[in-house]
Amino acid sequence: MLQLVVNGLAIGAIYALVSCGFVWVYNAVGAVNFAHGELVMVGAFLGVSGSLALGLPPAAALLLAVLGSAALGWLFQRTAYYPVRTRPAITFIIVSIGMSILLRNSALVLWGPDPLSLPGFMGRTMVRLGASSISANHLLIIGATLATFGLQHLFFARTRLGRQMEATAQDQEAARLMGIQVSRMIALTFVMSAAIAALAGYLVVPVIFVSADMGLFVILKAFIAMVIGGFGSIPGTLVGGIFLGVLEVLTAFYISSHYKDVFAFLLLILILLLRPEGFFGEKVGEKA
Amino acid sequence: MRSPRLVWSVTAALALLLPLPFARSDYVLFLLVMCANHALLAVSLNVVFGYLGLIALGHAGFYGIGAYVSAALTMWAGLPFALALLGAALAAALSGLALAIPALRVRGHYFVLITLGFGEIVRLILLNWKSVTRGTDGVVGVPAPAFGPLTISSKMGFYYLTLLVAVLAILLTERLRRSKFGRALIAIRGSEMAAATSGVDPALAKLLAFTFSAWIAGSAGSLYAHFYTFISPEVFTIDISVAALLMVLLGGAGSNLGAVVGAGLLTLLPEALRFLKELYLILYGAGIVLVMVFMPDGLVGIARRLGRPRGAVRAGEAVP
Amino acid sequence: MSLLEAAALSKHFGGLAAVDRLDLRVEAGEIRGLIGPNGSGKTTFLNLVSGVLPPSSGRVVFRGQCLVGRPPHAIARMGIARTYQVPRIFRGLTVLEHVLVARATYQPLSLVPILLGTRGARQEEARLRAEAEEILQLVRLWDARDQPGEILPHGLKRLLEVGRALALAPVLVLLDEPAAGMIEREVLLLMRLIQKIRSQGATVLLVEHNMPLVMSVADRVTVLDFGRKIAEGSPEEVQRDPAVLEAYLGRGDGPA
Numbered sequence A: 001m002l003q004l005v006v007n008g009l010a011i012g013a014i015y016a017l018v019s020c021g022f023v024w025v026y027n028a029v030g031a032v033n034f035a036h037g038e039l040v041m042v043g044a045f046l047g048v049s050g051s052l053a054l055g056l057p058p059a060a061a062l063l064l065a066v067l068g069s070a071a072l073g074w075l076f077q078r079t080a081y082y083p084v085r086t087r088p089a090i091t092f093i094i095v096s097i098g099m100s101i102l103l104r105n106s107a108l109v110l111w112g113p114d115p116l117s118l119p120g121f122m123g124r125t126m127v128r129l130g131a132s133s134i135s136a137n138h139l140l141i142i143g144a145t146l147a148t149f150g151l152q153h154l155f156f157a158r159t160r161l162g163r164q165m166e167a168t169a170q171d172q173e174a175a176r177l178m179g180i181q182v183s184r185m186i187a188l189t190f191v192m193s194a195a196i197a198a199l200a201g202y203l204v205v206p207v208i209f210v211s212a213d214m215g216l217f218v219i220l221k222a223f224i225a226m227v228i229g230g231f232g233s234i235p236g237t238l239v240g241g242i243f244l245g246v247l248e249v250l251t252a253f254y255i256s257s258h259y260k261d262v263f264a265f266l267l268l269i270l271i272l273l274l275r276p277e278g279f280f281g282e283k284v285g286e287k288a
Numbered sequence B: 001m002r003s004p005r006l007v008w009s010v011t012a013a014l015a016l017l018l019p020l021p022f023a024r025s026d027y028v029l030f031l032l033v034m035c036a037n038h039a040l041l042a043v044s045l046n047v048v049f050g051y052l053g054l055i056a057l058g059h060a061g062f063y064g065i066g067a068y069v070s071a072a073l074t075m076w077a078g079l080p081f082a083l084a085l086l087g088a089a090l091a092a093a094l095s096g097l098a099l100a101i102p103a104l105r106v107r108g109h110y111f112v113l114i115t116l117g118f119g120e121i122v123r124l125i126l127l128n129w130k131s132v133t134r135g136t137d138g139v140v141g142v143p144a145p146a147f148g149p150l151t152i153s154s155k156m157g158f159y160y161l162t163l164l165v166a167v168l169a170i171l172l173t174e175r176l177r178r179s180k181f182g183r184a185l186i187a188i189r190g191s192e193m194a195a196a197t198s199g200v201d202p203a204l205a206k207l208l209a210f211t212f213s214a215w216i217a218g219s220a221g222s223l224y225a226h227f228y229t230f231i232s233p234e235v236f237t238i239d240i241s242v243a244a245l246l247m248v249l250l251g252g253a254g255s256n257l258g259a260v261v262g263a264g265l266l267t268l269l270p271e272a273l274r275f276l277k278e279l280y281l282i283l284y285g286a287g288i289v290l291v292m293v294f295m296p297d298g299l300v301g302i303a304r305r306l307g308r309p310r311g312a313v314r315a316g317e318a319v320p
Numbered sequence C: 001m002s003l004l005e006a007a008a009l010s011k012h013f014g015g016l017a018a019v020d021r022l023d024l025r026v027e028a029g030e031i032r033g034l035i036g037p038n039g040s041g042k043t044t045f046l047n048l049v050s051g052v053l054p055p056s057s058g059r060v061v062f063r064g065q066c067l068v069g070r071p072p073h074a075i076a077r078m079g080i081a082r083t084y085q086v087p088r089i090f091r092g093l094t095v096l097e098h099v100l101v102a103r104a105t106y107q108p109l110s111l112v113p114i115l116l117g118t119r120g121a122r123q124e125e126a127r128l129r130a131e132a133e134e135i136l137q138l139v140r141l142w143d144a145r146d147q148p149g150e151i152l153p154h155g156l157k158r159l160l161e162v163g164r165a166l167a168l169a170p171v172l173v174l175l176d177e178p179a180a181g182m183i184e185r186e187v188l189l190l191m192r193l194i195q196k197i198r199s200q201g202a203t204v205l206l207v208e209h210n211m212p213l214v215m216s217v218a219d220r221v222t223v224l225d226f227g228r229k230i231a232e233g234s235p236e237e238v239q240r241d242p243a244v245l246e247a248y249l250g251r252g253d254g255p256a
């Protein structure tokens, strides 16, 4: 039982990390970035290649994944967001769908169709906790996620740069009037979002297989996590992600693993019907 | 586009004559049937994406429901094709209605993810409910459509059957567009708030549009199943939903003619570019980006711009 | 009983009270001016009445029925029409179609005869068109009826919004700065139009910065500042009111 819950917490932590980067971009540009799942995928592949092809130690492979993805994030906003930034949000959404196809198929060419896996930081180490033994990788994932959420909170609350990014996400016009360089802040948001996606991608490698088409699965989970937590709320993504992860592991164990995703979606629909603002979010509606 | 009636007549005449030179080529006829089938799917999506301005990525779900329900109705219930086609469309419409109720409660951007999720649920159910759908093995031997003693088994016959359904669907969709409901949809796309304060119930209008759209997608699915005679969950993935979206975009969102042209191009293009192999999909993704950046109004938009006298105001430029 | 009655109506945005415990009555048949400095809560008040925004507290009662909690389209159907400070034009619809949107009613089942192309459906469409054309003549946009709404010049967009509002056959018309961006000739047309609306039995609530217009058409004027009512009376009384002068001069954007 404890093992199951820890497993669920770890998976949930990954969902939370993915969801967090997704929400940053959503808040900054007011549109869903459909290619976010592919950024997670690229991060995971970079990490795996770093370990397998270059023989890097785990920490160096992670660094490679994060830096590589951050660079990709910058390129991404330059090509996919910047040219359409003044158009209606729907334009960016579709462009990001195009980018997700482009990235997915490029990965297919570069890394091939076979799923890859890695032992991760902790290998197969197990930690004894009372009567159960728990995978050290899972504990690492949970710890790293909590640390990341803590750091990002400090960054946005305490640093000048973080506050400027926050102000940009709140109201671009007002931020511009305050002398903030809005497009630089948005570019940075994309870079950070890609970096955290890569972190999630690398951490998840020991848990699920990495494949070129994992992006869709990943983004759907991130979305459900966000809805549970509340649209646009960062603490909400943490709670929502973890809730979803635990729920999934439990339904897979007690009901059916084939249908765990179906349950996740039914939960999503239920929440939209009963509490569309999620647990942390604000009321949803058109700005008047 | 001075006279839509003329343009439509020319298009219809072309569509009628198109297969004749290729009567001996099964391959070309096959592609033409698929063009007509995809045109149906694109017209369906155009109601939601073109009129309402909502990105919907769950049409694979309606398409799949239409296909499987139609197969079930003919193979297990023994219904004639015409009834199965109606039943499949109805099943898709009902699932559209059921999906629309929660999906339309959220802001536009999330709508796309919910429809996407819906498509995935349908695929997962088709994949895992093995006792009914036979999972990855798929359903083999979906019968050819029969109307009494007349059985349509040639590709040529199938082309004209699909064309007939597509023409009907386009006729209905054009009627919808020219009616008060169609105007309400465009109004909601422009400003949901102003539409509401003008007495339009946005939720109701969207619900009707979504159900209507699912109805047509379901018919397309039914026709697909009986044409291909084999269906499996692999067909009804996000890829076909995205393809439908791109067909509408490429042709020009909001225009049924554009949807038809877009469907034709995107069905033939992958065949013509087969030599590119996996590079094709990379170019395809890049193509979406380029279309959005450089020709957001699609081919119809370009045709309109060329047809307009020099110096005329370009629609949309005056919008603040 | 007043036609429209707001009682202790408030709307907060975060810490800001855009409308602050406002009591306001509009009587049937009058033309009421609603003025106030920028940001004083006029538009927010219209948003609350038309159901676009829910109030934080308080009530709005229209013909004895509470409006709070009703969706905007239901409020529109009860006979409250409005225009927007920034014209909300439906891109992709012609001028005539804008008016048609507000003129039609939308029972779901009426979609069936439309799709079947029955005579009844065609007759309804023809009737709607005739009525809409009449409204376009009233707002002098008949000549532009087949143009896309989005290419109209600014002033005509506002007239189109007025036409769209009138298509609801409203009891109460809320106009949010209809004269802004209009040229002289259009303002005159607007003035006559407002008087005509009233003479046909509707009540008008006119939010406006164009003081000559307000002062010449309004029967009574209400002045808001920081979401509160600071004065109310005939145009002459209000213009002399020291609190009003203070509110405007204090912020340096006095009545034109």
Ligand SMILES: Nc1ncnc2c1ncn2[C@@H]1O[C@H](COP(=O)(O)OP(=O)(O)OP(=O)(O)O)[C@@H](O)[C@H]1O
Pocket: A287, A288, C013, C016, C018, C036, C037, C038, C039, C040, C041, C042, C043, C044, C045, C085
């Ligand atoms: N949707 C909103 N969200 C947050 N604040 C708002 C919103 N709408 C209005 N406000 C704020 O409420 C206050 C009142 O605004 P409102 O638009 O009602 O003023 P107004 O009297 O119409 O001004 P103007 O003459 O400039 O149109 C302003 O400070 C405005 O910034």
Ligand SMILES: [Mg+2]
Pocket: C042, C043, C044, C085, C176
């Ligand atoms: Mg205002």
